Amino acid sequence: MNKILICLKRVVDYNVRIRVKPDGDGVVTDGVKMSINPFDEIALEEALRIREAGNAEEIVAVTIGSQDCQQQLRTGLAMGADRAILVESDTEIDPLAAARALHALVEKESPDLVILGKQAIDDDCNQTGQMLAAIWGRPQATFASKLELAGTTAKVTREVDAGLETIEVDLPAVVTSDLRLNEPRYVKLPDIMKAKKKPLENIAVSELLGDTEPQLNAVGWAPPAQRAKGILVDDVDGLIAALREKDLVT
Amino acid sequence: MSKVLIIAELNGSALNPSTAKCVACAQAVSPDSIDIAVFSHQCADAAATAAGITGVSRVLCIESEANRHPLAAVLAPQAAELAADYDYVFGPSTTFGKDVMPRIAALLGVGQVSDIMSVASPRSFARPVYAGNAVLTVEVPEGKTIVATVRTASWKDAPTGGSASVENASVTAEIPAHTRFVELASEASERPDLQTAKKVISGGRGVGSSENFDLIYQLATKLGAGVGASRAAVDAGYVANDMQVGQTGKIIAPELYIAFGISGAIQHLTGIKDAGTIVAVNKDPEAPIFEIADIGLVGDLFEVLPELEQKL
Ligand SMILES: Cc1cc2nc3c(=O)[nH]c(=O)nc-3n(C[C@H](O)[C@H](O)[C@H](O)COP(=O)(O)OP(=O)(O)OC[C@H]3O[C@@H](n4cnc5c(N)ncnc54)[C@H](O)[C@@H]3O)c2cc1C
Ligand SMILES: Nc1ncnc2c1ncn2[C@@H]1O[C@H](COP(=O)(O)O)[C@@H](O)[C@H]1O
Numbered sequence: 001m002n003k004i005l006i007c008l009k010r011v012v013d014y015n016v017r018i019r020v021k022p023d024g025d026g027v028v029t030d031g032v033k034m035s036i037n038p039f040d041e042i043a044l045e046e047a048l049r050i051r052e053a054g055n056a057e058e059i060v061a062v063t064i065g066s067q068d069c070q071q072q073l074r075t076g077l078a079m080g081a082d083r084a085i086l087v088e089s090d091t092e093i094d095p096l097a098a099a100r101a102l103h104a105l106v107e108k109e110s111p112d113l114v115i116l117g118k119q120a121i122d123d124d125c126n127q128t129g130q131m132l133a134a135i136w137g138r139p140q141a142t143f144a145s146k147l148e149l150a151g152t153t154a155k156v157t158r159e160v161d162a163g164l165e166t167i168e169v170d171l172p173a174v175v176t177s178d179l180r181l182n183e184p185r186y187v188k189l190p191d192i193m194k195a196k197k198k199p200l201e202n203i204a205v206s207e208l209l210g211d212t213e214p215q216l217n218a219v220g221w222a223p224p225a226q227r228a229k230g231i232l233v234d235d236v237d238g239l240i241a242a243l244r245e246k247d248l249v250t
Numbered sequence: 251m252s253k254v255l256i257i258a259e260l261n262g263s264a265l266n267p268s269t270a271k272c273v274a275c276a277q278a279v280s281p282d283s284i285d286i287a288v289f290s291h292q293c294a295d296a297a298a299t300a301a302g303i304t305g306v307s308r309v310l311c312i313e314s315e316a317n318r319h320p321l322a323a324v325l326a327p328q329a330a331e332l333a334a335d336y337d338y339v340f341g342p343s344t345t346f347g348k349d350v351m352p353r354i355a356a357l358l359g360v361g362q363v364s365d366i367m368s369v370a371s372p373r374s375f376a377r378p379v380y381a382g383n384a385v386l387t388v389e390v391p392e393g394k395t396i397v398a399t400v401r402t403a404s405w406k407d408a409p410t411g412g413s414a415s416v417e418n419a420s421v422t423a424e425i426p427a428h429t430r431f432v433e434l435a436s437e438a439s440e441r442p443d444l445q446t447a448k449k450v451i452s453g454g455r456g457v458g459s460s461e462n463f464d465l466i467y468q469l470a471t472k473l474g475a476g477v478g479a480s481r482a483a484v485d486a487g488y489v490a491n492d493m494q495v496g497q498t499g500k501i502i503a504p505e506l507y508i509a510f511g512i513s514g515a516i517q518h519l520t521g522i523k524d525a526g527t528i529v530a531v532n533k534d535p536e537a538p539i540f541e542i543a544d545i546g547l548v549g550d551l552f553e554v555l556p557e558l559e560q561k562l
Contacts, residue, residue: 012380027383094361099356126352127361127364134357139428139429143345143348160345160492161492161500164435165431167430179481179485215360217389217390219389223385230545232546232548234547236554236561239545243527249562
């Protein structure tokens with residue numbers, strides 16, 4: 001195939017302990033480590049493997065967000081993407097607006113395959129890929145754990161509640177990555193230097209979308225309910241006694 | 251007048267229990283009516299079960315060969331057509347609902363509220379973000395259809411005892427041919443389903459091998475429990491992927507959850523926060539799982555498991 005588009009979202013690193021701001025107006029992000037959404041690294045890795053197997057010419061990495069996202073795009077270029085597009089937006093973009101902006105790019109770039117993460121680990125929405133596929137009128141293969149290309153179709157194994165489902169889709173199609181699709185490579189220092197010379201284009205979100213009015217209004221953030229402090233037991237007998245006390249075993 | 255449409259989830263031709271949880275959530279928005287849409291090649295069984303859920307007004311059967319397998323690209327245009335008459339369209343936050351609901355929302359040109367934990371008002375909802383480390387309340391502006399997934403672990407099944415009418419509905423939406431079902435590989439299991447089991451026993455990397463998982467299965471059999479696992483145990487190949495519990499696996503709410511050899515990463519804890527009682531057995535007293543366990547036992551699982559099985 002000719003071209004694969006992949007999405008990289010900048011999110012709070014998955015190792016950071018999230019704290020809600022005291023005024024309930026969001027979570028603390030000042031001075032917090034930011035990374036590529038883990039599922040998106042997997043999406044990029046899959047694209048790289050497809051290109052390395054000789055099945056794709058070009059990989060374009062896309063991010064929608066502030067100028068700070070250049071950092072994640074540069075990492076994506078260092079991992080091996082050929083070029084990058086930053087769709088610049090100073091306000092938060094929700095999944096429908098992101099899908100609409102991506103669709104506008106898809107019209108421009110005509111990729112054969114678009115790979116996104118199955119969910120962004122900040123908003124945990126799990127929507128954008130499905131919405132892009134709907135707007136584009138193309139197949140979606142979400143939660144992919146295996147992707148096999150065969151000419152103008154792709155066979156995708158999906159992680160579903162009942163087990164592993166395989167579907168066949170015509171290209172172009174939208175795929176969203178699950179964790180077991182692959183294990184992303186580490187970036188090497190020389191690649192970081194090389195990535196500095198790769199093209200990174202800026203497009204204002206207003207060029208792609210008329211309306212980015214949010215679909216949902218955030219009312220407020222709160223910390224999750226805390227569980228009451230538990231007890232430690234010394235041995236199996238203590239455990240059984242504690243379980244019996246709660247009527248959980250006979 | 252506000253009307254809710256629920257997209258039923260099916261296992262083969264039977265209704266998945268997640269649908270009754272969607273009804274419970276729908277009732278919390280105090281609607282005038284709740285309808286359930288059943289898409290299948292054989293609607294009768296699932297429709298009969300759906301009609302028996304209290305609070306349901308009508309069950310709509312959209313029976314066609316195209317609906318034999320739950321393909322989002324096939325179901326979404328049909329559901330979006332039906333949705334035109336409704337104020338709310340709900341589905342479960344299972345892999346089925348997560349796949350199809352955003353496609354419906356986008357066809358309707360609206361956003362989606364993912365994973366409703368609770369209803370604050372008919373237009374505002376609490377949902378988990380950052381792997382459940384924060385709860386965000388969102389409000390849907392007036393005039394937009396509210397498309398949402400319902401976080402099944404947060405809701406009890408709406409009770410049975412209803413007697414809704416069952417009707418055939420026809421849709422004219424064009425069915426795409428670009429997406430085709432090939433196969434579903436499920437490991438046949440006699441065990442209680444992880445998502446509805448009252449008791450769940452899970453193993454993590456500490457269990458060490460798929461052979462050692464037998465110890466977990468034996469205790470589960472004794473207790474009539476479902477079996478779960480951490481991502482590390484799945485990735486290491488000890489068990490199948492559909493047993494993963496957590497942010498990217500199943501979110502469960504059993505009465506009793508017992509974790510053996512699981513450290514307690516936030517991504518795992520997200521999946522068990524709604525459990526009634528959490529028990530942790532881990533040889534490392536510093537393991538973070540002890541911070542949320544109701545009952546903790548510091549010990550070697552290879553000693554604890556056989557002893558527990560024998561004494562229970
Ligand atoms: C985006 C993302 C999503 C993720 N989603 C999930 C998810 O859905 N579910 C999930 O589980 N993880 C998920 N993870 C992975 C998660 O971060 C952890 O890596 C994983 O949960 C660790 O599994 P574990 O506790 O089994 O392994 P470890 O962290 O390696 O812990 C093993 C534990 O076993 C104990 N142990 C070892 N031997 C014994 C013994 N003989 N007796 C008693 N105890 C013993 C050790 O003390 C240790 O605490 C996700 C990660 C990312 C980045
Ligand atoms: N602002 C964004 N920039 C780049 N990719 C995004 C953005 N928002 C969502 N995505 C992609 O869509 C996936 C799912 O996001 P979400 O629907 O928010 O859970 C992510 O893993 C990304 O691949």
